[in-house]
Amino acid sequence: MKIKEILAKTILTKTAISSFDYCINPYVGCGHGCRYCYASFMKRFTGHLEPWGEFIDIKVNAPYLLRKQLKRAKPGTIALSTVTDPYQPVEKKYQLTRKCLEVLLEAQFSINLLTRSALCLRDIDLFKRFKKIEIGLSITTHDEEIKKIFEPYSPSIRTRINTLRALHQEKIPTYVFIGPMLPLDPKPMATMLDGLVDEVLIDRMNYPNKVASVYHKAKLDEYLEENYFHLAGMELKERFEEKGVSVSMVF
Numbered sequence: 364m365k366i367k368e369i370l371a372k373t374i375l376t377k378t379a380i381s382s383f384d385y386c387i388n389p390y391v392g393c394g395h396g397c398r399y400c401y402a403s404f405m406k407r408f409t410g411h412l413e414p415w416g417e418f419i420d421i422k423v424n425a426p427y428l429l430r431k432q433l434k435r436a437k438p439g440t441i442a443l444s445t446v447t448d449p450y451q452p453v454e455k456k457y458q459l460t461r462k463c464l465e466v467l468l469e470a471q472f473s474i475n476l477l478t479r480s481a482l483c484l485r486d487i488d489l490f491k492r493f494k495k496i497e498i499g500l501s502i503t504t505h506d507e508e509i510k511k512i513f514e515p516y517s518p519s520i521r522t523r524i525n526t527l528r529a530l531h532q533e534k535i536p537t538y539v540f541i542g543p544m545l546p547l548d549p550k551p552m553a554t555m556l557d558g559l560v561d562e563v564l565i566d567r568m569n570y571p572n573k574v575a576s577v578y579h580k581a582k583l584d585e586y587l588e589e590n591y592f593h594l595a596g597m598e599l600k601e602r603f604e605e606k607g608v609s610v611s612m613v614f
C-alpha cells in the first residue's frame with residue numbers, strides 16, 4: 364500500500380447527489396479496494412498508476428480547511444464520504460474523519476455517514492452530540508464467501524451487523540445500504556438486519572462491465588441479469604416493509 368500525506372486545496376465540496384448538499388472525502392483512494400468500486404474513476408484525476416485499493420493520499424490539512432470553509436458555507440447535509448470510506452484502516456492512525464467531525468460538531472451541520480467498518484464505533488461519543496446524524500453500513504450480501512470475492516479487504520458481514528447493533532443500542536439513527544446488490548438471498552439478508560436499522564437503501568450493480576469477469580470466474584453470471592436485481596430488490600423491499608422499516612430503491 365502506497366500511503367502519501369498531501370495538502371488538499373479544498374475539503375468541503377458541493378455535491379449533486381440528491382438529499383446531500385456537500386461531501387467530505389478526507390482520503391483519496393480506499394484500502395477496502397472493493398472490486399466494483401465506482402470511485403476508482405478518481406485515478407483519472409489524481410494521476411495514480413497503482414491499482415485501486417493500493418494507494419491512499421492522506422489530506423492532512425482536512426480539519427483545518429474544513430473549519431475555514433464552514434465559516435462561509437450555508438447550512439446543509441454533509442455526506443461522509445462519496446469516493447472513499449471514512450473509516451478505512453488508515454483512519455485508525457490519522458483520525459481525519461474524527462477531527463472533521465469535531466469541527467462539524469461546532470457548526471452542527473447534518474451528517475450522513477456511510478462506511479463498511481466497525482472503526483466508526485470509536486466515534487460514538489461524537490455521533491451522540493450531533494442534533495441530526497445518520498450512520499449507514501454498506502452490506503451488500505449476507506454471504507461471507509461472496510463478500511470475500513468482491514470485497515476482499517473490507518470487514519466481515521458479521522462485523523458490520525455487530526456494528527449496526529452497537530449503534531442502534533446507543534440510539535443513533537442507522538441505515539443499511541444494500542448496494543450494489545451482490546449475489547444474495549433476500550430472506551436471510553432481511554432476517555440478519557431485523558431490528559437493527561431505521562431505514563434501508565437498495566441499489567443494483569451500476570457498473571456491470573467493470574466486474575463481469577469477476578462474476579464469470581465465480582460462475583455467478585446470473586446475478587448480473589436485470590431480472591435478478593428487480594426480483595431480489597422487490598423481495599427485500601417487501602420483507603423490510605412488512606417489519607415497518609422504510610425502504611428506498613435507488614434504481
Ligand code: SF4
Nearest residue numbers: 393395396397400447
Ligand atoms: S469501501 Fe467504498 S470507497 Fe472503499 S473501495 Fe469499497 S466501495 Fe470503494
